[in-house]
Amino acid sequence: MDAMSLSPxxxxxxxxxPAQARLADIGSDHAYLPAHLLLTGKISFAVAGxxxxxxxxxxxxxIERTHLSETLIGRLGDGFAAIEPADKIDTVTIAGMGGRLIVDILTAGHTAGQQYQRLILQP
Incomplete structure (x- = not known):
């Protein structure tokens, strides 16, 4: 598996x-998901937290391997803390981790004033 050949x-x-989303992938691991979406032109910007x-x-x-440094930012942060208001994120993915951990991330919440149009959760 890599950015061009995702797992099922x-x-x-x-x-x-959604098309042209500004994505935050929380717990991104290798950033395969946001890199794939950028390389295929589905999204315009991503943060891999x-x-x-x-x-x-x-x-x-x-990011270096796929030459996506202009549109994909890797950021250290616990859950939603990896997202900054200036990122203008509208879609958040949290995938490939336990359901309890996803609940903890959602419960911890996000910075005041940030809202997201779509959460995509896959425990």
Whole structure:
């Protein structure tokens, strides 16, 4: 699996992302999902959020490998804290982690004033 050849699970998640979305992928791991959506022209901008330095290194490697540094930002942050208001995110994906962790991320919430048109959750 890589940014051009998603797993069936990630391909299904990708199918729910609206065209020209500004996406935040929380717990992005290798950033395959946002990189794929950018490379195929489905979205215009993405943040790949990670809570730990190791996975963020994977994100950075994928950004460099796919030459997406202008449209894909890797950012260290716990859940919604990886999103900044200036990102103008309208769609958030949280996929490939346990349901309890997703609930914890949603419960912790987001920065005041931020609202998202679509949440795509795949435990």
């Amino acid at each position: 699970r990630l391909a299904l998640v990708a199918s729910f992302v 990670e809570v730990a330095a190791g996975p963020l290194e994977n994100v950075q490697h994928e």
